[in-house]
Amino acid sequence: MTLLSLLLAAMAGAARSAEFTVDVLDVDGAPLPGAVVFLEPHDPASLADASPAPGVMDQVESQFMPHILVVQRGAAVAFPNSDSIKHHVFSFSPAKSFEIKLYKGERAEPLIFEERGEVELGCNVHDWMLGYIYVVDSPFFSRTDEDGRSRIEAPSTEYTLGVWHPRIDAPDSLLTQSVNPDVRDVRITLKNPLLSEYVPSEAVEFDDYD
Amino acid sequence: MTTIDAGPRFGNSLRSRILYLFIATIVVVAALTLFLAREAAYQHSTEQLGVHQLAASRVVADRLETRSKLLHSGLRDISRSFSVKELVASGREDPQSLSAAMENYRSRLGADFFVVLDDRASTLVSSSNIDLQGVDPAPYAAEGLTWFDLEGDHFLLKAAPLRFAERSRRVNAWLLMGHRSVSLINEDLVAFTGMQISLARLGNPSAIWGSTLVPAESALLESQLAGLSTGVGEVHFGEDRIITGVYPLAGDSNLYTVATLPHSEAYLNYQTLLINLGIVLLVAVALAFLAAMRVSGQITRPISMLVAAAKRISLGLDAADLPEQGTREVLMLSKAVRDMQDGIRDREREINRLAYHDGLCAIPNRNGFVSHLSSLLEARRDDEQISVALLDVDRFKEINDTVGHDTGDRLLVLIAERLNSHTRGDDFVARLGGDEFAVIYRNGRSSELGESLARAFEVPFSIDGLVLDVDASMGIVRAPEHATNAIGLLQLADIALYACKASHDDFVIYSPSLNRHSVKRLKLMAELKEALNSGQLTLHFQPKLSLASATVNSVECLLRWEHPQYGFVPPDEFIELAEQTGAIRQVTRWVLQSALEQQAQWRAQGVSLAVAVNISAVDLTDMSLPAYVGELQSRFALSPGDLTLEITESAVMKDPESALLALKTLDRMGVVLSIDDFGTGFSSMAQLKQMPVKELKIDKAFVLSMASNRDDQIMVRTLISLADNLGLETVAEGLEDAASQRMLQSMGCTRAQGYHVSKPLPAEEFLPWLRQRQAKLRVAASA
Numbered sequence: 001m002t003l004l005s006l007l008l009a010a011m012a013g014a015a016r017s018a019e020f021t022v023d024v025l026d027v028d029g030a031p032l033p034g035a036v037v038f039l040e041p042h043d044p045a046s047l048a049d050a051s052p053a054p055g056v057m058d059q060v061e062s063q064f065m066p067h068i069l070v071v072q073r074g075a076a077v078a079f080p081n082s083d084s085i086k087h088h089v090f091s092f093s094p095a096k097s098f099e100i101k102l103y104k105g106e107r108a109e110p111l112i113f114e115e116r117g118e119v120e121l122g123c124n125v126h127d128w129m130l131g132y133i134y135v136v137d138s139p140f141f142s143r144t145d146e147d148g149r150s151r152i153e154a155p156s157t158e159y160t161l162g163v164w165h166p167r168i169d170a171p172d173s174l175l176t177q178s179v180n181p182d183v184r185d186v187r188i189t190l191k192n193p194l195l196s197e198y199v200p201s202e203a204v205e206f207d208d209y210d
Numbered sequence: 211m212t213t214i215d216a217g218p219r220f221g222n223s224l225r226s227r228i229l230y231l232f233i234a235t236i237v238v239v240a241a242l243t244l245f246l247a248r249e250a251a252y253q254h255s256t257e258q259l260g261v262h263q264l265a266a267s268r269v270v271a272d273r274l275e276t277r278s279k280l281l282h283s284g285l286r287d288i289s290r291s292f293s294v295k296e297l298v299a300s301g302r303e304d305p306q307s308l309s310a311a312m313e314n315y316r317s318r319l320g321a322d323f324f325v326v327l328d329d330r331a332s333t334l335v336s337s338s339n340i341d342l343q344g345v346d347p348a349p350y351a352a353e354g355l356t357w358f359d360l361e362g363d364h365f366l367l368k369a370a371p372l373r374f375a376e377r378s379r380r381v382n383a384w385l386l387m388g389h390r391s392v393s394l395i396n397e398d399l400v401a402f403t404g405m406q407i408s409l410a411r412l413g414n415p416s417a418i419w420g421s422t423l424v425p426a427e428s429a430l431l432e433s434q435l436a437g438l439s440t441g442v443g444e445v446h447f448g449e450d451r452i453i454t455g456v457y458p459l460a461g462d463s464n465l466y467t468v469a470t471l472p473h474s475e476a477y478l479n480y481q482t483l484l485i486n487l488g489i490v491l492l493v494a495v496a497l498a499f500l501a502a503m504r505v506s507g508q509i510t511r512p513i514s515m516l517v518a519a520a521k522r523i524s525l526g527l528d529a530a531d532l533p534e535q536g537t538r539e540v541l542m543l544s545k546a547v548r549d550m551q552d553g554i555r556d557r558e559r560e561i562n563r564l565a566y567h568d569g570l571c572a573i574p575n576r577n578g579f580v581s582h583l584s585s586l587l588e589a590r591r592d593d594e595q596i597s598v599a600l601l602d603v604d605r606f607k608e609i610n611d612t613v614g615h616d617t618g619d620r621l622l623v624l625i626a627e628r629l630n631s632h633t634r635g636d637d638f639v640a641r642l643g644g645d646e647f648a649v650i651y652r653n654g655r656s657s658e659l660g661e662s663l664a665r666a667f668e669v670p671f672s673i674d675g676l677v678l679d680v681d682a683s684m685g686i687v688r689a690p691e692h693a694t695n696a697i698g699l700l701q702l703a704d705i706a707l708y709a710c711k712a713s714h715d716d717f718v719i720y721s722p723s724l725n726r727h728s729v730k731r732l733k734l735m736a737e738l739k740e741a742l743n744s745g746q747l748t749l750h751f752q753p754k755l756s757l758a759s760a761t762v763n764s765v766e767c768l769l770r771w772e773h774p775q776y777g778f779v780p781p782d783e784f785i786e787l788a789e790q791t792g793a794i795r796q797v798t799r800w801v802l803q804s805a806l807e808q809q810a811q812w813r814a815q816g817v818s819l820a821v822a823v824n825i826s827a828v829d830l831t832d833m834s835l836p837a838y839v840g841e842l843q844s845r846f847a848l849s850p851g852d853l854t855l856e857i858t859e860s861a862v863m864k865d866p867e868s869a870l871l872a873l874k875t876l877d878r879m880g881v882v883l884s885i886d887d888f889g890t891g892f893s894s895m896a897q898l899k900q901m902p903v904k905e906l907k908i909d910k911a912f913v914l915s916m917a918s919n920r921d922d923q924i925m926v927r928t929l930i931s932l933a934d935n936l937g938l939e940t941v942a943e944g945l946e947d948a949a950s951q952r953m954l955q956s957m958g959c960t961r962a963q964g965y966h967v968s969k970p971l972p973a974e975e976f977l978p979w980l981r982q983r984q985a986k987l988r989v990a991a992s993a
Contacts, residue, residue, distance in 0.1 A: 088292075091374070091375075092291070092295060092296070092298075092374040092382070093374075097299065101742060120374060120378055120380070121375065122374060122375030122376060122378075124292045124376075126726045127376035127377070128291065128376070128377055129375075129377070130247075130375045130376070130377035137815035145671070166378075166379060194380065195379050
C-alpha cells in the first residue's frame with residue numbers, strides 16, 4: 001500500500017456517500033430483475049470495518065427462500081427449515097462446500113461464508129430445490145427490481161461493478177467493469193441471451209421461482 | 211372296299227387316345243401343381259424367411275436399444291447420487307475413490323467401460339485407455355442408440371450430465387459408459403433368433419461392427435456387403451449359399467442388422483414338401499391310368515362290337531350282336547346300325563324281287579330262272595334228270611302289232627297262267643323276256659313235258675271277247691345229258707327252239723346234230739363275204755313259162771352256195787342270217803350284177819330273156835339300190851323292163867312306207883316289181899292297190915296239189931281273179947304237172963314256173979335246155 005493510495009482512501013472516506021443507479025438489461029433490452037449488483041472498491045481499506053450482516057436462507061414449501069441470497073464475505077447464514085418435512089441442504093460449490101444432513105426447524109447452526117463467489121444450494125432429497133448464496137467482498141450490493149434497476153448507497157470512489165445472475169451467460173455468470181468516481185448511473189446490457197429459465201429434468205418438479 | 215381297322219394297334223385306337231389324353235392331362239396338372247407349389251412354397255418360404263429375419267433384426271434392435279436405455283437410465287441415476295456428487299466434487303483430490311465407485315456402477319450396468327469428464331470436458335477418471343478428451347458428451351446423453359467410433363473400434367456410448375444441484379443450469383461433470391459393438395453381438399442373439407447375426411454399416415465404407423459368425427465367415431460377409439440391399443438376399447461362403455436378411459436398425463440410417471442362414475436350412479421344408487407332393491402326384495397318375503383304362507374300355511368295347519357288326523353286315527351276314535348297354539351315343543349308333551341293317555335287308559328283298567321276278571306275269575324272270583336252275587343243278591342227285599323247255603310264241607310281234615301292246619301283254623299273262631296250269635306243282639315256270647318262256651321239269655320224260663306244254667296252246671286264248679289262236683315253238687334240253695349248267699342248257703334249248711320254228715313241230719328235243727347245224731350257220735355267216743368273192747356263190751335260173759304262148763321268155767334267178775366243206779347250202783339257211791347281219795346288201799348286189807351280166811351275155815348269144823331277182827326287205831331300205839340297178843342296166847345296155855324284182859309280201863309289210871318309196875323309184879325307172887309268195891301274208895287290198903307292182907306270184911303251197919285239191923283251185927282262181935281285177939299279171943309257182951298247167955292256163959294265169967317246166971338250171975345248162983325245148987316245140991308244131 002502506497003502513500004498515494006492511502007491518501008486517496010482518506011479522501012474517499014472523507015467523500016460523502018452517494019447513490020449509484022445500475023440498470024441491467026438483457027440482449028433484447030428488456031430489464032433483468034433479481035440480478036445481484038455490487039460494488040467492490042478498488043481500495044479495500046475504504047470499507048467500513050463493520051461486521052457483515054448475517055443472512056437467512058429459509059426453506060419454505062420445499063423451496064429455498066430466498067432463491068438468491070447476497071451476503072458480505074464473512075457473514076453467517078442461518079438455514080432454518082420452515083417446512084414440516086426434513087431437508088438435506090448441501091453445496092459442492094468451491095466458495096462454500098457444506099452439508100446439513102436431514103434436519104427440521106432451527107436446529108442447524110449458522111454457517112460462515114468466507115469465500116467470495118457463488119454457492120449453489122441443493123437439497124439431496126428434493127431435486128427441484130435450487131438456491132444461491134452469492135458472497136461478495138463488499139457491503140455495497142443490491143438486487144435489480146422489476147424494472148431491472150438497482151440502487152446502492154456508497155461513497156464516491158473507484159469501484160469494480162459486478163453483476164451476477166445464474167441466467168447470465170458468462171464465466172461464473174458474472175459481469176464486471178470498473179466504475180469511475182464521478183459515474184453514478186450505469187447501464188449494463190448483456191452481450192449474450194439469457195440462459196434458460198430452468199433446467200429441464202424429468203426428476204424435477206417445476207415451479208416458477210426464477 | 212374300305213377296311214375298318216379295329217385291331218388292337220395301340221397307337222391309333224380310341225382307347226389309347228383316351229388313355230393318352232388322361233395321362234397327358236394328369237401330367238400337365240401334376241407339373242403345373244408342382245411348379246405352382248414350388249413357386250408358392252419358395253415364395254412362402256422366402257416370405258417366411260423374410261419375416262423371420264425381420265423379426266430377428268427387430269430382436270437385435272430391441273436388445274441394443276434395451277442395452278442403450280439401461281445404460282442411459284443407469285447413468286442418470288448414478289449422476290443424481292449424492293455420494294457420486296461428493297466423489298466428483300472431490301474427484302481432483304481423490305480420483306481413486308471416484309474411480310472405484312464408478313467401476314462398481316459399471317459392473318452393475320454391465321458396461322464395458324466408463325469415463326468421467328469434468329465441467330471442462332477433461333477426463334477425471336476412466337476405466338480404460340479410451341480417451342474421450344475433448345469429445346462433446348452432450349449428443350450421447352440423447353435418447354436412442356448413439357455410437358462412438360475410435361480407431362476402428364465402435365462403441366455404444368451413453369452419457370449423463372452430473373449437476374450438484376439438479377436444477378442447476380451448470381453441468382458439473384459428465385458420466386459416460388459404453389459397450390464395445392463386438393460384445394453387443396453375442397451368442398445370446400443366436401439363441402434368440404436361430405440365426406447368425408451381424409451388425410453392419412452399409413455405405414462408404416461398409417463394415418461389420420460385430421458378428422456372431424466365425425471371423426472367417428464374418429470377413430466373407432463383410433466382403434460381400436456392398437452387394438446387399440434391404441430385405442432377403444444371398445451371399446456365398448465358398449460353396450455354401452447363405453440367405454441374408456438385411457434390415458436397418460431403427461434410428462440409424464447407416465446401421466443394419468444382417469441375419470444369415472444357410473440356404474439348405476432356410477429351404478429344408480420346401481424340399482420335403484416337393485418330394486411329398488411328387489409322391490402324391492405319382493399316385494394320382496397311377497389312379498388316373500387305371501380310371502382311363504376303365505373308361506376307355508367302357509367306350510371302346512361297344513364300339514368294337516359295332517365294328518364287328520358292321521363288318522358282318524358288309525359281308526351280307528346277319529349282325530345280331532349289337533351293344534345293348536353303353537353311353538347314349540353308343541346306344542344311338544347301335545340303333546342306327548340296327549336300322550341300317552333292317553333297311554339293307556328290306557332293300558335286298560325288293561332288289562331280289564325286282565331282279566328275279568317278272569313284274570308283268572308275276573312269275574320269275576330270266577335271273578330268277580337261271581338262279582333257280584343253277585341251284586337245282588347244284589343240288590341234283592346223280593340219277594336225277596332235269597328237263598328245261600324254252601318256249602317262244604309264234605309271230606308274237608305280228609299279234610302285238612295287230613291287237614295292240616296292252617292286249618299283247620295280257621296275252622303273255624294268260625300264257626303264263628296257262629303254262630302254270632299245265633305243269634306240276636314242283637315245276638318252275640319263268641318268263642325270260644318278250645314272248646319267251648321257260649319251264650323246268652324234274653324227274654319226268656322230256657317228251658311228256660313237250661306234249662303237256664303243247665296242249666296248253668290247243669285252246670285259243672280269249673281276251674275281251676277277242677279270240678286268239680296262238681302257237682308256240684318249243685326247244686327242250688335235258689340235264690345232265692346235254693349240259694350241266696344253266697347257261698349251257700339255255701343255249702342248247704335255244705338251238706332246239708330254233709330248230710322247232712323251222713320244223714313246225716310242236717317241240718324239238720335237243721340233239722347234238724342241231725348244235726352242229728347251228729355252228730355251221732354261224733360259220734357260214736362269217737364266210738359269206740369270202741364266198742361272194744371266191745365264186746362259191748352261183749346263180750341258177752328257173753324258166754317261167756308264158757302260159758298263153760307256151761314260150762319261155764323270162765327266168766327267175768336263184769342263188770346257190772356250193773360250200774367247199776358243207777357242199778350245197780340252201781338259201782333258207784343263209785339268206786335270213788344275211789338279212790340279220792346286213793350282209794344281204796352285198797349278196798343282192800352280187801346277184802343283180804351276175805343276173806344282168808348273164809342277161810347281157812344271153813342277148814349277145816341272140817337270146818332275149820327277162821330276168822327276175824329276189825330282193826329282201828333290207829334292200830328296200832337301201833336308198834342307193836335303184837341307182838345301182840340303173841347303173842348296171844346302162845353298163846350292160848339293158849332295158850329296164852327286162853328286169854323284175856321280186857319282193858316278199860312280208861318284206862313290204864315290215865316298213866310299208868319306205869318300201870313304197872323305194873318301189874315307186876324303181877317303178878319310175880321301168881323296173882317290173884313283183885310280190886312274191888302272195889297269199890301267205892296279211893296284205894290288205896288297200897295297201898296292195900297302192901303298190902306300183904305289175905305282178906303277183908302265187909305261193910307254191912296253193913299250186914302244188916291244185917290238180918287234186920278243190921280248195922286250192924278256188925284259192926288260185928280267186929287270187930288270179932283278184933290280180934286280174936287289179937290289172938296285175940300272175941306267176942304261179944310250184945307247177946309240177948300238166949293238169950295244173952292246163953288249169954292255170956284256163957284260169958288266165960300269166961306265167962308259171964316249177965319242175966314241170968324245169969328245175970332251176972345253172973347258166974351253162976340253161977341255153978342248151980332252152981334250145982332243146984325250142985327244138986321240141988318246133989318238132990311238135992311241125993308234126
